[in-house]
Amino acid sequence: MSDLLQRLRGRGWRLTSQRRVVAEVLDGDHVHLTADEVHLRAAGLLPEISRATVYNTLGELVALGEVLEVSTVGRAKRYDPNARRPHQHLVCSGCGTVRDVHPVGDALGDLPDTERYGFTVGSAEITYRGLCPACA
Amino acid sequence: MSDLLQRLRGRGWRLTSQRRVVAEVLDGDHVHLTADEVHLRAAGLLPEISRATVYNTLGELVALGEVLEVSTVGRAKRYDPNARRPHQHLVCSGCGTVRDVHPVGDALGDLPDTERYGFTVGSAEITYRGLCPACA
DNA sequence: TTAGTTGCAAAGGCTTTGCACGCGC
DNA sequence: GCGCGTGCAAAGCCTTTGCAACTAA
Numbered sequence: 001m002s003d004l005l006q007r008l009r010g011r012g013w014r015l016t017s018q019r020r021v022v023a024e025v026l027d028g029d030h031v032h033l034t035a036d037e038v039h040l041r042a043a044g045l046l047p048e049i050s051r052a053t054v055y056n057t058l059g060e061l062v063a064l065g066e067v068l069e070v071s072t073v074g075r076a077k078r079y080d081p082n083a084r085r086p087h088q089h090l091v092c093s094g095c096g097t098v099r100d101v102h103p104v105g106d107a108l109g110d111l112p113d114t115e116r117y118g119f120t121v122g123s124a125e126i127t128y129r130g131l132c133p134a135c136a
Numbered sequence: 137m138s139d140l141l142q143r144l145r146g147r148g149w150r151l152t153s154q155r156r157v158v159a160e161v162l163d164g165d166h167v168h169l170t171a172d173e174v175h176l177r178a179a180g181l182l183p184e185i186s187r188a189t190v191y192n193t194l195g196e197l198v199a200l201g202e203v204l205e206v207s208t209v210g211r212a213k214r215y216d217p218n219a220r221r222p223h224q225h226l227v228c229s230g231c232g233t234v235r236d237v238h239p240v241g242d243a244l245g246d247l248p249d250t251e252r253y254g255f256t257v258g259s260a261e262i263t264y265r266g267l268c269p270a271c272a
Numbered sequence: 273t274t275a276g277t278t279g280c281a282a283a284g285g286c287t288t289t290g291c292a293c294g295c296g297c
Numbered sequence: 298g299c300g301c302g303t304g305c306a307a308a309g310c311c312t313t314t315g316c317a318a319c320t321a322a
Contacts, residue, residue, distance in 0.1 A: 014276060014321060035311080050279045055312065057277095071207045072261075075287085076311060090247075090255055099253050105246030107262055110239040111226075117235050119226055121266035125208075126243055130257035150296060150301065171287080186304045191287065193302095211312085212286060 002027060004066060004081070011064070021046045022057045026067065026081040032089075032098040034076040072127045073098060088126040094135030101128065138163060140202060140217070147200070157182045158193045162203065162217040168225075168234040170212040208263045209234060224262040230271025237264065 004023050009015055025041045026033070033041070039054040058079055061067035068080040072089060073096050080100075087100040107124035140159050145151055161177045162169070169177070175190040194215055197203035204216040208225060209232050216236075223236040243260035 016277065016321070018278070048279080052280075052313085053278055059313095090251075090253065090257065092255065093258075099255075101247060101251040101253075103243065103246040103251070104248060105241055105243065107239065107241065107243060107246075108264070110241030110243075111237060111264055112240060115226075115237040115239070116266075117226065117237075118269040119228065119235075119264075119266040120272050121226065121264050122229075123265045125263045125265070127261045127263075128244070128247055128255075128257050129259045129261070130252075130255040133254040136256050152296070152302065154303070172285095184304080188288080188305075189303055195288095 008064070008066070013060075013064075017046055018042075018049050018053050019057050021049060022054060023061075026061075026079060029082060030099050031082070032070055032073075032078040032080050034074075034078055036076065038079065070098070088128065090128040090130065092132035092135055093129050094131050097132050144200070144202070149196075149200075153182055154178070154185050154189050155193050157185060158190060158197075162197075162215060165218060166235055167218070168206055168209075168214040168216050170210075170214055172212065174215065206234070224264065226264040226266065228268035228271055229265050230267050233268050 002023065004027070005015065005020065008019075008023075013019070021042045022038060024045065025038055035051075035055055035058055038058065039049070039051050042049050042054060058067065062069055062079075066081070066083055068083045070078040070080050070089060073091055078098070082100055087102055090099045090101045091097070103126060107126060108121060111121060111124075138159065140163070141151065141156065144155075144159075149155070157178045158174060160181065161174055171187075171191055171194055174194065175185070175187050178185050178190060194203065198205055198215075202217070202219055204219045206214040206216050206225060209227055214234070218236055223238055226235045226237045227233070239262060243262060244257060247257060247260075
């Protein structure tokens with residue numbers, strides 16, 4: 001069983017074949033699938049799985065903090081299983097490819113107090129945009 | 137006539153009362169309206185304006201580079217008229233309020249070559265998240 | 273056993289589209 | 298007058314919801 005499933009079971013997550021398949025499909029680096037893509041691939045492993053269950057499961061994984069929602073490409077949300085290692089995204093403006101990247105600076109520290117409007121600022125998400133080798 | 141309308145007319149943009157009203161509604165700093173909110177406010181000034189026209193006009197303003205799409209809050213896209221002055225966004229996780237902010241660092245320079253996967257990287261968008269004074 | 277999960281189908285929110293009419297240039 | 302812009306209504310995409318049947322623990 002994957003680390004992810006281990007952790008979830010430890011948190012009292014009821015383990016069904018549908019959930020197992022969704023977790024399996026989301027495994028890996030640089031994975032940023034839409035709900036529909038997850039459903040398509042999951043259905044390859046478990047043909048009866050329904051879209052509603054995929055949406056339910058993705059929503060739970062997000063609520064549990066195990067998966068991140070990425071809204072930076074196209075209309076549909078994308079799901080990023082790499083929630084445990086902080087990272088940012090590099091998006092190709094041509095084909096929409098997304099890579100996980102790790103910048104070296106401190107974006108939070110770069111926001112002066114005078115620019116915070118009294119907010120308690122907790123995090124910073126960065127989306128880099130450019131062209132991938134194939135599109136350039 | 138506003139600077140925006142001046143510029144657009146110079147680029148051969150046909151000036152209708154609907155377009156004028158949409159541009160008027162979008163004027164100002166820290167403005168991040170959804171298409172529906174734009175339609176609502178525009179209809180306050182020009183009751184017959186249709187949603188389709190609002191969508192058409194917003195799409196054109198984005199294509200012309202005069203307005204930015206912001207997809208970082210909620211389900212509907214938001215439109216940011218402040219496209220001529222580079223800036224980033226600070227979003228309240230409680231109520232969804234958005235402020236324009238200006239960090240001091242160089243996010244682009246913070247992305248090492250080894251993290252660029254051969255991409256030609258052109259820009260970086262940063263979304264800061266936190267709680268506004270009212271929600272904290 | 274039993275509370276939580278699934279699948280279906282329908283509804284819902286946001287956006288786009290096709291086409292006839294209208295209006296800026 | 299010409300050609301682009303507008304409004305309407307319908308369709309489309311993505312997502313959520315209600316509910317009865319099912320199943321992991």
